[in-house]
Amino acid sequence: MTRSPFSKSLSRRNLLSSLAAVPAVVLLAACSDSGEKAEAEVVKPAAPADPAKPATPAAVQAPEAQGTVDMAALLKPGALPEQQLGKDDAKVTIVEYASMTCPHCANFAETTFPELKTKYIDTGKARFILREFPFDPSSEAGFMLARCAKDNYFPMVDVLFKQQRSWVGGNNTKDALLQISKLAGFTQESFEACLTDQKLLDDVRSVQKRGADEFKVDSTPTFFINGKTYRGAMSIEEMSAIIDPLL
DSSP: OOOOSHHHHOOSTTHHHHTTTOOHHHHHTOSOHHHHHHHHTOOOOOOOSSTTSOOOOOOOOOOOOOOBOOHHHHTSOOSSOOEEESOTTOSEEEEEEEOTTOHHHHHHHHHTHHHHIIIIITTTSEEEEEEEOOOSHHHHHHHHHHHHTGGGHHHHHHHHHHTHHHHSSSSOHHHHHHHHHHHTTOOHHHHHHHHTOHHHHHHHHHHHHHHHHHHOOOSSSEEEETTEEEESOOOHHHHHHHHGGGO
16 A cells, blocks of 8 residues: 655654644555455355254454564564563564554454453463554554553553544544543643654654564554464454464
């Protein structure tokens, strides 16, 4: 897909003012075609041959990997500390590159991730690392606020994904984000201080650039599971089909 030009050209000084002017069509185009394809290809239960008998769900095959990366290189420290859930010694490592304004990323966060966390992360079988890959100023702002939330990074990301429709593509993204941030404990002053933090914005963009340059990320969501590349949002059944053989 073609990347939004905003992330390349936007200066730090005007990030706040730009949030009220980003076209909704740009924000909603932040995901990849592969994300749409992944949603369309989720295997559904087969229709019963006999109406008197319950249907048996068809087995879900693991999606085919779309490449590989060197895990040692992937896990080298970057510009920002890793945001991780799960144990360091888990058998499976999942790295997701996401955009806060990507509908497919939000769909994964709402429909797949809770069960992924319960089934694999909380049980010590997998660790999950989320990395920023913003395509536009609004996504940059969302990730910056999550970083400024410190220990509440994942709760803030979760809220922003769940409320994505309320702040992405609206008439005034800044005000919408401010209202959400206040519920998370931000003040007007801390909100503006976060979004005018020059180093933080540079670091978020550095995470994106590294993903694109070193690991060929060009769409969201992109997952690396024990070094194999998968593009597009996946169901828990698809992720289980990938993970279970690795345990």
